[in-house]
Amino acid sequence: MCDTSNILQSSAVFRTISLIPVRMFPYVALGAVSASLAIYTLHHNLPWTRLDHINDAIAIVDETLTHAKAKCTRDYLVLVEAETWFLRPSSQCLLEMHNMPGWKNYLRVMVTISRALAMLEREVRGIHTSLLVLVEAAHQRKLTEDIREDQEIGDGVLHS
Template sequence: MRDNQLSQLQSSLLFGSLSLIPNGTLRCTLLAIVFCIIVFSRIHLEHPSIQLAHVEDKINKAEEDLRNAKLYCAKDALILAAQGVRLLEVKRTMSMIKCHSLESGTLSWKKYRLLSRDIAACAKEVKKIRTVVQLIVESEHQRKYTQVINETETMLTGFKSPEVSPRISPMFIV
């Protein structure tokens, strides 16, 4: 949503500043130049080498999440190992994409689109892996919180007195 508002603001500023130019020919020329700059910058940002770098950053974050999860969630070792295998498969695919990109040198539009699609698929898979790992970690957090709550309630039940309730209402928490 925020990107959409930023885009609307940019286009409003662009068209507002173009309306200040009195000459129609100059206005069209500047609009064409701005359009070309936007298109070329967009192409540059989606170049496979830049996309590869972004996905490699995501892979590094996923590896870090996976390492931390293995330390924190020992009972989910098999699921985490499976996610590790999935991540290794993505890394292998990324390596094959890099090799293909290096071998081909200059890219035709067709190869460019295919590489971009493959890189996007890898990015999507890394996101899924990170989500699974993060859900496992959060599940472990919830389990530990529940355990502490139960232990605390058990302890409070042992000290139960007629005028003090073991459950404290949220409005009395300061």
């Protein structure tokens, strides 16, 4: 099915492109690609976009930590240590946002804030990875115990 709005939009784009002289087209295309890349990079590195990524990562780590607490009862100390690692970046982020300068100085330190938030996001994702490794180790340990128990049962049945 053809949508009339898509047809009109594509015809408007082609009409606009046809107005550009042939010699100028590569330069206009290069400028459009460069502008879209710059806008994407700027949008991706804005502090509020970074904060959205951090909030998503924190929610995932919190969910994984709850799951790990249920599955990894033998590794309680490691879980407590992971939870303190998790709480430190969260509280550090809140403290840094509280001490953020006013709007006049904001543009001057925006790159620094963005880099700090990127490092914080990497740290939270690292915590998530370590929790996943811990949960996987618990699964492997449980599987090994089940296999050993099944072998003992099988050996007991064969010997009797």
